[in-house]
Amino acid sequence: MVTGVLIDWGGVLTTGLSDSIAKWIAADRIDGDHYREVMREMIEHAYRDGDGDGAVHALERGEIDGPSFERDLAARLRTVDGVPPVAEGLLERMFAGFERVDAMYDMLRDVRTHGVKTCLLSNSWSNRYPRDGWDEIFDAVVISGEVGMRKPEPRIFHHALGRIGLSGEECVFIDDIEANILAARALGIAGIHHRDADTTIAKLESLLRLPLRRA
Template sequence: MGFYPEITGVSGVKAISVTLYARTMLTGVLIDWGGVLTTSLSDSIARWIAADRIDGDLYRRVMRELIDHAYGEGDGESVVHALERGELAGPAFERDLAARLLTVDGVPPVAEGLLERMFAGFERVEAMYDMLRDVRLHGVKTCLLSNSWSNEYPRDGWDELFDAVVISGEVGMRKPEPRIFHHALGQIGLAGEECVFIDDIEANILAARAIGMAGIHHRDPDTTIAELESLLSLTLRRA
């Protein structure tokens, strides 16, 4: 069983926090796509804001409210919940979002193709793809676990990277709902205590830990790969 007690100590005047892991051998890696296997969402969004002349301050206020509700403690359902589960079609969400935004010229942006333009700046992070190839060569099972925003995924070569693929809009579940983690674990035939989950959203990491998985909060490839090496006791490539 996994547990994560927080031990706080004092060295001089500086408090440190150490997370301890006591668990069975890890033999599975579940991993997010956007912002983990790709360059950051913030970089892609910044390019879109510039290209479409979006009022960036308004966009950030609108999106913060939507995301805080979807991944925080907001009551009830939102358009993001529905979009990620595939209950709301992409074009409908684009119209909803475009109506909330303005360009710097004071008019709503073009709704059609809005999501495609937002995510157009995503680029593959080769170091993360090399890492996945390495862990599979060592017999570790891998599963892509991604919340989709009605977007297309570049799936070329996925057969050599993943034992299973779980896309929220295709299964009618979304992170951080526990049921999607259980579904993904079932696809690779492992228990939570046997797996590590990698994601760039803290709420999703906390949800994975709550069902016994180890969690790595992704910020950059080198740090994530180093943490995974430690958890799996493996040496992994860096591009």
């Protein structure tokens, strides 16, 4: 029986990353095709080799700070004018378009009222999280840069499970990155690959056998 929910933040409790990136590309006049080529290589490496030593691994584990990563990333990118973008504040500008998805927050409040434990499990890019009200929706918070581990490493899932005192078989994990879902399932955790709030909540309703959708 599922009695715990592990859940990602960016792209799950917020609007999608692609929307935020599109706004940043337009505002900073980034060469979008070149950006996608650079990021594809970095992200594929980060999730093909979860225990590796690339820049994304180091940033998400908190082994390098945000400004160091920003300088590295800015040097790889270029604007439509052919020059690197401003490094300072780059990550904040990239994620500035994230918007809170209230339906997902409502769902977390509802599952907690039914005795289901909840844990935020998020890979951080040195970003600031809007933590107001988190005591109402989370029993535990696990952020990669604060614990020195990252998804899809098995150890961060074990750490999160320990924080809420449940086994993998007692939990479901919600994330928008398939590699993370596959890693969770390998540990016996049920996985929901998030694409939109309505679909995810409907799947969770079925799994928990609880009414979660609001009129």
